[in-house]
Amino acid sequence: MNKERLIFAPTTKQYTRASLTRASLSPDPLLQFHKWYSEAVAFPEPIPESCTFATAQLPSGRVSARVVLFKELDSRGFIVYSNWATSKKNRDVRSNPHAAMTFFWKGLERQVRVEGRTEFITHEESLTYFRTRPRESRIxxxxxxxxxxxxxxxxxxxxxxxxxxxxxxxxxxDIPLPEGWGGLRIVPDEIEFWQGGEFRIHDRFSYTRENEGAQWEIRRLAP
Structure with missing residues (x-):
């Protein structure tokens, strides 16, 4: 590749599959996510649980992102499992508890963005999930x-x-749980639902709240 600037022509694809209205949304974004995720599984999307998980280390502010597999949704948030002893994302969340997740379901022309604070789940909760993994994955x-x-x-x-x-x-x-391996929950303070729209006039709705337990506010965002 030479050093000249490369310009990639915009795609001519139009997003025409569906639209999203305020009236169609659940007042609870976790219930809305569950609905969309179930539809992605049924569609079927190839790997509906895959998502981009982004973190940033302090004090440098350096951002890091990777694709992980989302595993659980509970009443408080979104849970992923990983090595939290040696990984880069461990160093990030230890210095900065804020993180973000992005799901993209191409076939449904949908995207969900999640932002919030992270917290580690209990050893017992992590062990329960660990025991569901195939033996080879536990090893x-x-x-x-x-x-x-x-x-x-x-x-x-x-x-x-x-x-x-x-x-x-x-x-x-009964292979034991490795030290430092387990679950991390993102407790969201913002969740955005994006439905692709024709001529890039997408439907975007953002749920925000001041703190956990507060009422969610829903707003339409410009595309």
Missing amino acids: GAWASPQSQAVGDGSREALLALVSEQTAKFDGVE
Whole structure:
């Protein structure tokens, strides 16, 4: 690639699948999300639980984002599971509890944005989920020092870590929860629902609240 500026022509696609109105929204954004998520699963979207999870480290303010798999929605917020001992996102949330998630369901022409504060769920809650994972995935959690450099950089070195842990847990049915591995909940203070509209006149509605327990305010936003 040369050093000349590259300009990508805008797509000619028009978003015509649906519209979104204030009257059609639930007063509770978690219920509205559940409705949209269920429709994404039924559509079906290829991986409806995939979302971009963004964090920022302080004091530098450096932002980091990655695609993760959303796993649980409870009465307080959105839960993802990961390694919180060695990963970059762990360093971020330890210094700055604010985070954001974005879901994009291409087939339905929908996007959901979530912003809020993070909190770790209990060891017992994390263990309950951990036990639902396939055995190989539980061993993988032990084998992966997430985000850290691996040996000589080869895949063989990575697989050697897996083999080591597989041997360690040979014959062990109830593989314990690794220290530092578990769930993180985003308790939202803003959730936005976006429905694509023709000629980029999209429908956007934002739910905001001052603090957890406060009433949600719903506003239409310009696209």
